[in-house]
Amino acid sequence: MMPVKYLIVASFLLILCCWNAVGFLQGDEHFQILEFAAYKQGIVAAADLPWEFAERMRPAAQPAIAWSAYSLFELFGTPHPYWLAFFLRLLSAGLFTVLAVCLFRRYSPQLSSDRLIKWFALLLLFNWASIYSGIRFSGENWSGMALAAGFLLYPMAPSKNTEHYFTPGKKAGPSIFAFYAGLLFGLSFLFRYQMGLMVVGFGAWLLFLAREKWQRVGLLILGGLTTLAIGTLLDYWLYGEWVIAPWHYLEQNLVAGKAAEFGTLPWYGYFQKVFERGVPPLSLIYLGASLWFLWRYRRDPISWMIIPFFVVHCFLSRKDVRFLFPLLPFLPVMIIAAAQELQKAYGAHFFDRKWVRGTIGLCVLLNGLLLASIALRPATTEVLVNRYIYNHYDEPITLFADGKHAFSYANLIIRFYQRPGGVRIINGERSNWPACQTAHCLYSEQTKTPNPPPGAKQVYTNRPAWAEPFNFGGWLDGMRWWYIYELE
Template sequence: MLGQVLSASDRLFLRNFGLAAAFVYLAAAIFSVGYHHPDEHFQILEYVALKIGSADAGNMAWEYHYSMRSWLQPSLLYGLTRWLQWLGFEKPFQWAFAYRLVSGALSFTAIWIFVATCRQWFRSSWSWRFAVLLAFFFWCVPYLAVRTSSEAWSSAFLLLGISACIGFGKEKEVWGFLWAGLLWGLAFEFRFQSAVAVTGAVAYFLVIQKNPRVLYLLPGIVFALFLGLIVDRWGYGRWEVTAWNYFYQNLWVGKVSGFGVSPWWSYPKILAIKVGPPLSLLLIAGSVWAWLRLPRNVLTWMTVPFFVVHSAIGHKEARFLIPILIPVLMEIGLLADQKLTAPLGRLVRLTGGILFALNGILLVASLVKPADVKSDFYSHVSRKLGRPVVIFYKGTHPYGPVSRHKFFWFDGLSFVSIDGPSEFLRAVERDGHAYLFWRADILGPEYRPEGVECELEHATVPSWLYRFDFNGWLRRTPRYNLFLCRKAPLGAASGGLSNQARQKKL
């Protein structure tokens, strides 16, 4: 299929840049620990933890009790977890890394096939290559691609589905629609909102192409829905139509509005902030321009209804639009395929170079920064601390709310809530050392009296970053710090005052 679309030079380009993209996505999977949004944890990882036995149903998120989340993605990750356990990998952070690898590989494969299939729409090779670079390397794409989220998996299967529709050619078009039906049905099971994009694509094939073969989508869709029904029966222990429960609770009952509502026109503002100017302005303006200039393209028919429906819903988040990010980037690439006047061409090249450099900076930052400071802390506890281990804390539970984040718990991990230093210091005196979870870089002097020596075991903010603490922005960063306090050797002074002090000590 792809060999008929790509020339030899195109295949060489895609192979070389695809290899570079593979390393970038691997780096994202390694360093970008944690979740982009809590739903990624509570609606997927905690479901896996429930089946493994480290979580209990009574402490699951509210959506679980209304049976409104599909079990398909958690069931696949549960199977992967059991296989990893069979291989001897028993630590949750190892499982989470494997999940990111799988998500990244799935997203990478889907983007690869999608950009190769879309080559047939481009007149020039350079404009297609520009679109390939956008799809693979737009700064937030690798970061989002490795997330164990419903948005990432649904996006991948939407791309694979449209690739099947347009990539098989007229002779094998029936097979393309059959495969697309299955892939789009799975995309729906991963994230129910993808039905809007699929409906737009079906409308395109019926209205624009007047192609009756689009009905061959039905067997695959029905099979995927039936599979989802069976998996949900396994997950909840009873028959449930989770898609109906989801739409009923969120839209009819209005539970989603309890998380905040915004006017219908809010998405441009939300995207401008989340994606970051000026790249966000390019994305927004490019999307609108592409929709106006490419009204008969199937990607327009998929992305416009998706955007309009989400704009009509009161609760808005930038992540809701992730499934249409790659199609929109491809359409922006298609705009580059149009002829430009000489002055406009020079302007595009100049601004393009500046934006390319800015995109590179943001891309590197997104690769090395943990997606979530809590998960980075949990990973450290799982990897570095012995078993059994007791962690003292004051205030909010570090894995809180209490009994949440059970996925990262392990046998032998326990916590003790304290109101002051006395109980903690007794543990130091009794055991010779003790761990203290602290939400600030400076440990209060009452916890390090004479005869107690403390050092920073783990810090959310690395010491070198304090050189760039302009305007005190680091003070507004959430802290998940872990101090290890020991009985000081006879005659030694107490220590380990802060993150900065630890650097001096070392």
């Protein structure tokens, strides 16, 4: 059983992370979900949505969940968008915790010592990379959790040959659980289409290694098709016409080459990205343990799911480390399997060696610092800034800008966090600004050297006043900070 004290500490940590990690890790998390949901609520016009909406290529499953949450909030008055986003992060964190408990129950009996069992629980709940993704209401996170849940739910019989297996089988259960697993696999696909590669990998394992009964395979497929049918209905709800969104996604990104427009890397680019973004020496553990697991337990269903997913992603030109986030639920399993093998190979006292304990201590310290960063910093500073505007100006305002402003992100405008009809944005040369027609006129900029219009009064900055006494060498001055001004 997962130690209760770990769950209590993890719950407080996750709530803190959800509260402070406002915004989004990448634009798709916001613009392809929350802005789509806002469109269905009549808050955002179709013309203001990103180009993917016009191409009918994004799944409607998560926008439907966000829309449902918005409708629930409406029962108690006008929904506060920042509270709604916080609720969705809390929901994600709750599912993350439940999945961690389920993984612990499944794999902890495989571990040979209390030390390894303790470490496994800590890895599941406190690995910084898992929490970094686990609190997000993103397709990458929810697809990975749905697939892992379906995998755990499947009534998998114990293997007769355990040499290259780490995943234990389950006691004989009703075949209907194969159908439920199929529902979750289908849901994983609807959250992120690339998850079809992992589903195919699991299906291949069932057919070629597990020699699964056709009845269960059929129930698994039926469950997946049921979810896909529901997804098609949701796509009609979102787009107002019958579409095959997965095909449109494939057509735009691979046939038309849209994905390559966002940058390309060679096939080995993911190794570089994981090494850098995973933060050495932690990233060396992530890479080393994963590659070792895929070889040592090459007949394990986890390996059969991960290998096709990873190999195909390596040969796709566009690479982003977040595309690998769906694999994070299985990362603690692969790390603890490697740790157990080290203990078997070098003895029970291997982890008591001075240099090993020092390395583990360094990793724990680094992981703690990264967790503190996640718990205390916003994911997107733009949302932190426009939250100030939302909370301090009830009536309509005019926001003047001569470049990037509080509601801009890349070449898009964040409208989900605006009061409906409450923000008029005028962006252009200052000499061409018209007279302000609202009670409050604001100017915002993100810069190292503030240059507000004459007579402007600063009302907000995210530059921390408490850090000014420690501005040795002007390190604060070398960073870009947000400023909001009231104009006369």
